[in-house]
Amino acid sequence: MMALFIRRAIEDTLRNRLLNIITIITISLSILIVSAFILFFINTAEFINIWKDGIPVMVYLKPGVDTAELSDIKRNIQTISAAQYIRYISKQDALNSLKAQMKRQSSLFENLSENPLPDAFEIRIMLPGHNWQKMESFAAQIESLDQVEEVEYGQKWLERFIHLIELFRFAGYALGGIFFMATVFIVTNTIRLVIYSRSEEVEIMRLVGATDRFIKIPFYIQSMFQCAFGALIGLAALFISFLFLTSNVEQGLFSGFFQIRFIPMRILLTIVFCSMLVGWLGCYLSLKQYLKA
Amino acid sequence: MIDGNGKSSIIRMFHVHQNYGAKRALIDITLDIAKNEFVFISGPSGAGKTTLLKLFYLAESVSEGQILIDGINLSRIPFKRIPFLRRKFGIIFQDYKLIPTRNIFDNVALVLEAAGKKRRLIQKKVRSVLRLVGMEDRQNVLPASLSGGEQQRVAVARAIIGDPQVILADEPTGSLDSEAAKIIMDLLKGVHIRGATVIIATHDKELIRTTGGRVLFLKQGRLEGSAFVEKHYDGAIY
Ligand SMILES: Nc1ncnc2c1ncn2[C@@H]1O[C@H](COP(=O)(O)OP(=O)(O)OP(=O)(O)O)[C@@H](O)[C@H]1O
Numbered sequence: 058m059m060a061l062f063i064r065r066a067i068e069d070t071l072r073n074r075l076l077n078i079i080t081i082i083t084i085s086l087s088i089l090i091v092s093a094f095i096l097f098f099i100n101t102a103e104f105i106n107i108w109k110d111g112i113p114v115m116v117y118l119k120p121g122v123d124t125a126e127l128s129d130i131k132r133n134i135q136t137i138s139a140a141q142y143i144r145y146i147s148k149q150d151a152l153n154s155l156k157a158q159m160k161r162q163s164s165l166f167e168n169l170s171e172n173p174l175p176d177a178f179e180i181r182i183m184l185p186g187h188n189w190q191k192m193e194s195f196a197a198q199i200e201s202l203d204q205v206e207e208v209e210y211g212q213k214w215l216e217r218f219i220h221l222i223e224l225f226r227f228a229g230y231a232l233g234g235i236f237f238m239a240t241v242f243i244v245t246n247t248i249r250l251v252i253y254s255r256s257e258e259v260e261i262m263r264l265v266g267a268t269d270r271f272i273k274i275p276f277y278i279q280s281m282f283q284c285a286f287g288a289l290i291g292l293a294a295l296f297i298s299f300l301f302l303t304s305n306v307e308q309g310l311f312s313g314f315f316q317i318r319f320i321p322m323r324i325l326l327t328i329v330f331c332s333m334l335v336g337w338l339g340c341y342l343s344l345k346q347y348l349k350a
Numbered sequence: 351m352i353d354g355n356g357k358s359s360i361i362r363m364f365h366v367h368q369n370y371g372a373k374r375a376l377i378d379i380t381l382d383i384a385k386n387e388f389v390f391i392s393g394p395s396g397a398g399k400t401t402l403l404k405l406f407y408l409a410e411s412v413s414e415g416q417i418l419i420d421g422i423n424l425s426r427i428p429f430k431r432i433p434f435l436r437r438k439f440g441i442i443f444q445d446y447k448l449i450p451t452r453n454i455f456d457n458v459a460l461v462l463e464a465a466g467k468k469r470r471l472i473q474k475k476v477r478s479v480l481r482l483v484g485m486e487d488r489q490n491v492l493p494a495s496l497s498g499g500e501q502q503r504v505a506v507a508r509a510i511i512g513d514p515q516v517i518l519a520d521e522p523t524g525s526l527d528s529e530a531a532k533i534i535m536d537l538l539k540g541v542h543i544r545g546a547t548v549i550i551a552t553h554d555k556e557l558i559r560t561t562g563g564r565v566l567f568l569k570q571g572r573l574e575g576s577a578f579v580e581k582h583y584d585g586a587i588y
Pocket residue numbers: 370373374375393394395396397398399400401402444553
């Protein structure tokens with residue numbers, strides 16, 4: 058029975074080739090755009106996590122601060138900012154890790170007579186309610202401590218970047234919603250056109266005793282198959298652009314920051330599944346309308 | 351349902367009217383067709399023959415009156431049961447109603463596919479009915495490439511393949527020469543002998559004379575009379 062339904066669905070797809078191709082292209086474009094956003098989110102999720110783990114802040118001390126004062130400074134910082142995480146980095150540690158990071162340019166360090174780096178505290182500050190004003194006031198207060206030279210945190214660019222990501226996330230949801238509706242609409246329309254083109258056939262099937270179920274199943278198979286196929290094409294296109302982009306953008310630019318990775322398999326499958334769900338929904342809507350007529 | 355002759359009825363109509371807007375296609379029809387009867391519905395063009403048949407298989411719902419098919423009241427049948435009601439009938443439509451995009455084999459197979467029969471059985475049966483109507487070597491062509499008479503034979507094959515209780519034939523020999531018509535009528539008689547009720551709408555009096563059976567005569571939507579015509583009867587039929 059299922060074999061028959063699948064055969065009918067395929068015959069039908071081939072018969073209305075142009076219509077089906079247009080539908081599949083539209084679906085793959087929608088999937089391409091939506092999954093591009095998903096790809097972006099996956100790769101920026103770490104930035105969003107900064108909100109959760111606390112904003113990293115460097116507190117640089119004035120040169121010649123006595124090590125005896127360190128615990129005092131630490132306490133003061135903690136009182137001001139309620140930082141959960143606070144770590145002392147001596148200027149020697151800082152130089153060592155800088156050398157380790159810049160192995161290839163090690164010649165730069167060879168003729169250093171003394172360590173130019175300051176002692177520092179690395180802290181992480183939690184910002185309830187993403188409140189950047191608070192961040193600024195913490196920074197100012199810490200900076201007013203006698204032994205503190207400078208407070209540095211991701212500052213404006215980080216703030217902007219995180220807000221940008223959130224804006225994108227919002228746009229992603231909105232676009233996702235729009236493309237979802239557009240795809241449902243397109244699938245509904247395609248199936249409706251297919252039904253109209255087959256209305257005589259459907260009528261005859263009814264007259265010889267076919268149940269609605271028997272008539273409808275091939276339409277469902279057809280639209281779900283189209284959507285799955287469209288999703289695969291869209292994702293393949295995204296993957297190709299991804300490969301192209303990552304091989305061209307020299308890794309150096311981002312490598313220290315984060316690793317660019319493609320959408321994981323689980324999410325890819327979910328996308329295909331959701332696309333098929335859209336196909337089902339579109340078909341359901343057009344058949345429902347048709348049955349009333 | 352027991353009628354006067356002690357036979358149970360397959361179709362009963364009580365005071366049925368059928369209107370299309372102001373057009374009164376059938377007027378106050380009351381009739382009774384017994385199981386395994388061989389019935390002609392006769393009358394001039396526009397008399398309402400096709401309309402009458404359409405009411406049986408619910409292609410139209412009746413404007414007024416009651417229809418019982420095999421004891422089922424059509425005005426009370428749930429929507430979901432309609433396909434099963436239709437499977438009681440094998441219908442030869444006046445305009446054949448073959449699916450233009452499917453080949454002859456698929457057109458005939460459709461009935462059994464819709465009834466959920468197994469693929470192997472379907473193939474066997476389709477071949478055998480196509481052989482019966484002499485269309486076995488055309489099974490892979492589309493209906494459009496057949497002549498009117500050939501399409502009619504395919505329509506007959508589709509009507510009989512499901513072993514229906516009732517055959518409804520609307521002008522089944524309309525596009526056939528007398529020889530081809532005889533083949534079709536012999537097929538319908540064979541189905542009748544195997545137990546089916548056969549109802550043929552026709553204005554072809556010659557066909558009625560050469561076949562014989564009960565004749566219901568329609569004129570301008572009214573049932574004017576019912577009479578039994580012997581085979582090879584040579585008198586006037588209404
Ligand atoms: N769907 C419809 N809408 C309006 N009028 C209709 C409809 N169907 C049938 N009629 C009218 O009802 C009358 C009976 O039509 P019907 O098709 O039953 O005649 P018939 O006896 O089968 O004729 P023929 O021998 O030409 O096939 C005709 O006058 C026809 O115009």
